Amino acid sequence: MSNIYRFAPHVVHFQIPQTLIQKLVFMKLDELKLLNFLHSEFQRTNRSEVTLQADAISGKTGIHPTNLGAARSSLVAQGLLLIRKTGKIITYVCTDPSDRTPVPDGILYGGRINFDDASADVLRRYFEPQLKLCKPTENGIKGCCPFPAHDDKTPSFSVELMDGGGGRWSCFGCEKSGKLIDYEVYLSEDAAGVTISRTEAHRRVADRLRVLGVKESTKRRLDDIVYSYCDEDGVVVSETVRPGGKKEDMYRRRPHPDTPGRYIANTKGCANLLYRLPEVIEAETVIVVEGEPDVERVRGLHLIDAGSSEVAVTTIANGAGKWLPSHTARLAGKWVILIGDNDLDGKGLKHMQQVKASLDGKVTDLRHIQLPIECRDVSHYLENHSAKELIALVGEDWLDPITEV
Numbered sequence: 001m002s003n004i005y006r007f008a009p010h011v012v013h014f015q016i017p018q019t020l021i022q023k024l025v026f027m028k029l030d031e032l033k034l035l036n037f038l039h040s041e042f043q044r045t046n047r048s049e050v051t052l053q054a055d056a057i058s059g060k061t062g063i064h065p066t067n068l069g070a071a072r073s074s075l076v077a078q079g080l081l082l083i084r085k086t087g088k089i090i091t092y093v094c095t096d097p098s099d100r101t102p103v104p105d106g107i108l109y110g111g112r113i114n115f116d117d118a119s120a121d122v123l124r125r126y127f128e129p130q131l132k133l134c135k136p137t138e139n140g141i142k143g144c145c146p147f148p149a150h151d152d153k154t155p156s157f158s159v160e161l162m163d164g165g166g167g168r169w170s171c172f173g174c175e176k177s178g179k180l181i182d183y184e185v186y187l188s189e190d191a192a193g194v195t196i197s198r199t200e201a202h203r204r205v206a207d208r209l210r211v212l213g214v215k216e217s218t219k220r221r222l223d224d225i226v227y228s229y230c231d232e233d234g235v236v237v238s239e240t241v242r243p244g245g246k247k248e249d250m251y252r253r254r255p256h257p258d259t260p261g262r263y264i265a266n267t268k269g270c271a272n273l274l275y276r277l278p279e280v281i282e283a284e285t286v287i288v289v290e291g292e293p294d295v296e297r298v299r300g301l302h303l304i305d306a307g308s309s310e311v312a313v314t315t316i317a318n319g320a321g322k323w324l325p326s327h328t329a330r331l332a333g334k335w336v337i338l339i340g341d342n343d344l345d346g347k348g349l350k351h352m353q354q355v356k357a358s359l360d361g362k363v364t365d366l367r368h369i370q371l372p373i374e375c376r377d378v379s380h381y382l383e384n385h386s387a388k389e390l391i392a393l394v395g396e397d398w399l400d401p402i403t404e405v
């Protein structure tokens, strides 16, 4: 991320990324107005997401309401913005113009409390007021279980107090255990057994820690990596999430239809779209790889095709063997480059052969690139090979050889 958004009110000198300068030059006035307004909102609210109604934007920017949609779509297609729609209300998500990925909340714009920043003393003050007959133990404190569901008369509830990662508690009476979020969940349980959600519990923990003096984290936490699948208007339809960046815990989710900023952890009823669809639609040449991280890796090369247009890179959700006729339809008439994985079981090759069979005759032309067998996938290939080598592998008649970055 460039310094432009992070420190804009305080700096007199900063570097604007080259990719953004190129875009600004060609931008229409309404697009510039909208981008400028949204970034002042991101800054003002200290968040990388803002929810706004069209009238409010028109009123504040002077953009005519009928032109707002076009300006928004153009910014989305350029990767400068992501949006989610809930009726007339649209949530705008800030993206990093240098790599066009969403800027996660709380990293550039602050506001996130890292629970592991709570010291042993903060944790003691967190639990102590709620534990009757509280007394110290070897590694923490012990008292009567505070949960409404457990009428504890003798201290059965103990908490481990230590700096960084402390706060683990357990009750040998009701046999519950956990950390801060679980604590707030059980504490909220009413007579009917209903509790608050984990999201609400998370908010309560953060609020209480803030009151106890824990400062908002400036450290970059290992954040969830989110890959958003948008429709042609740039509206987020579904997302692939890698919690803490880990592939093992990967899951799919969709925006909550009524509550902006909330999600449902499944993709029921969602259209199965190509990843980075707005860019695919704009492009004449499209590279198909396996998996979103490979898409992002190749997109980062900003490859240019023989017609001097930026090459789009895409994949499908849910992995190999799920290619649909609707995906083929989106690539009709384009120049398509397939770069599959080299799996030991040959699944990657089989997948790309299926994609190839589906695309044959529907696209202008197609090349299926076989990576050297020692490379697992295109990201692995690019660890030991330059962009120039990849361009040569595809063919310099298709990709501009001077686009090396």
Ligand SMILES: [Zn+2]
Pocket: 145, 146, 147, 150, 152, 156, 157, 171, 172, 173, 174, 175, 176
């Ligand atoms: Zn208990």
